[in-house]
Amino acid sequence: MPAVPRKILLNPGPATTTEGVKAALVVADICPREQEFVRLLDQVRDDLVRIAGGDPETHTCVLLAGSGTAAMDAVLNSVVPPDGGVVVINNGAYGQRLAEIARCYQLPLYELTFPWGQWPELSLLRETLHAHPRISHLAVVHHETSTGLLNPLPAIAALARDHGVSLIVDAISSLGGVPVNIHTDAIDYLLSTSNKCLQGMPGLAWVICRREGLEESRQIPRRSYYLNLYQQYRHFEANGQMQFTPPVQVVYALAQAIREFWEEGADNRFRRYRRNWEILMDGLRDLGFRILLPLERQSPLLTTVLEPDDPNYNFDRLHNALYEKGFTIYPGKLQDSATFRLATIGAISEADIKDFLDALKAVLQAEGITIPLSYSL
Ligand SMILES: Cc1ncc(COP(=O)(O)O)c(C=O)c1O
Known part of the structure; x- marks a missing residue:
């Protein structure tokens, strides 16, 4: 491949990639239904589960073709039952987006809004969880890329656990860049993308969660044709493939970015x-x-x-x-x-x-x- 000029991106993703990741985009044309590609998808999904601290036996990674917002959309529309409800912590642009998505699907929404750059008031969160037993999910952005704020994940996770509520964490701009772990942070659904701290190319988003949780979500009426987590999971389970056309070369680049992540440590x-x-x-x-x-x-x-x-x-x-x-x-x-x-x-x-x-x-x-x-x- 001819040398590509190196640019230093200080925008919050897509981030600067290595030569190895750029070169990995250039592969022999391949039909994504071929076993060679299925094996690559399997490997990438298992690696992503491990990067988030999970075990592919109990957890899975539902890969989606799309940007980070696709994962936000998919998780909210797929896992919140009609008789449940979601609390969204809105203290930045991406918390606001989570709430907008919940409204778009007319999910029962409890939006807790705080000034951008401030931590959420945990007493208010506790009161809300206590006052509304129907709440089934709590959604928060780990790293609010709109300001650079890191939300206090352990304290938020403890409240979710105490109230028996599933925790959805947007780790889109933090996974791979700062420690975040589905077990120690008690995360039920972790969202991320290929083009930020994992240093891959844009075009893939994913949700990492327990297999059991997905099996249970099949009862929930399908609210989106394209971005339904259970349907995508079912396809992966049945034949290892994505339901619709994957961004083939972006998967190769992510596989290389993951190899480089393990090499660096x-x-x-x-x-x-x-x-x-x-x-x-x-x-x-x-x-x-x-x-x-x-x-x-x-x-x-x-x-x-x-x-x-x-x-x-x-x-x-x-x-x-x-x-x-x-x-x-x-x-x-x-x-x-x-x-x-x-x-x-x-x-x-x-x-x-x-x-x-x-x-x-x-x-x-x-x-x-x-x-x-x-x-x-
Ligand atoms: C924390 C966070 N969530 C969600 C998104 C949305 O991702 P995208 O712009 O790839 O749809 C971003 C994008 O920067 C983000 O930083």
Whole structure:
């Protein structure tokens, strides 16, 4: 394969991939009904269960063709029974999306809304679970990529367990990047995707859960033709295939990304991400940048940076100049403050982060922005 220019993506996925993952996309054409492909799917699904801390004997991975939102949609429409109900913790854009999906399917919804970047009030969650015995599920985003907030999963999981409620965790931007484990975190349904901390290509999403839970969900009236977890599971069980056309090459790339994940080792990957984030934090502080979240709520995966008050500062110009130099930064999502986001996930190294900080400083200087930066408040 001819060399592909390397770009450093500091947007929160699709993340920077290795040469190995890019090369894995180029394979001999194959019909996805062939046994060779069925074996690949089997391997990928079992590996994903193991990455989430599960055992393929008791747990399964229902792969779906689609982006992360497909997994959010599928789990909610497939597992919440009509006489049950779902509590959604909404403290960011993806918690909000979970609630929107629940509304779309007219599921009995108990939405607990908190300011973006704040942890949920656990007393309110406890009261809600206590007051509504029909609630069968609790859905929360592990890492709110809209702000960089890590939700307090152990405390939330304990409340779900105490109330006999199944826990749905969107680990779309955390699985593979920080520790998350279906057993220690008592997760019943864990959602993730190929193109974030696992460093594969976009196009696959999945739900990891107990096989028994899926068997039980077959009683629930089917609310979606395409994104039904039980139907997809049934196909995998019957013949190892996806129900509809899989993104074949993306599966090969994910298989390679998983091989690289095992080679690096989960702990080493967590350490690399944390180290990259720490270097970024030090560099941002030296330039005078402020960040949105206090460190106890901040993930080592994505940082929301407050925009400085310098009259010469303009996000689009900063973005464009950095893009020219091979670095992609990402706009903020907050309505009430001017921010931008820097993700430190993907196949990037300490040297890449240092190069980025040098490039950032050079662009700020070229734009006539005073360093250290200033904030009026
Ligand atoms: C936590 C989280 N959930 C859900 C999604 C939605 O994924 P997608 O944009 O791939 O549909 C994202 C995307 O960034 C995310 O970060």
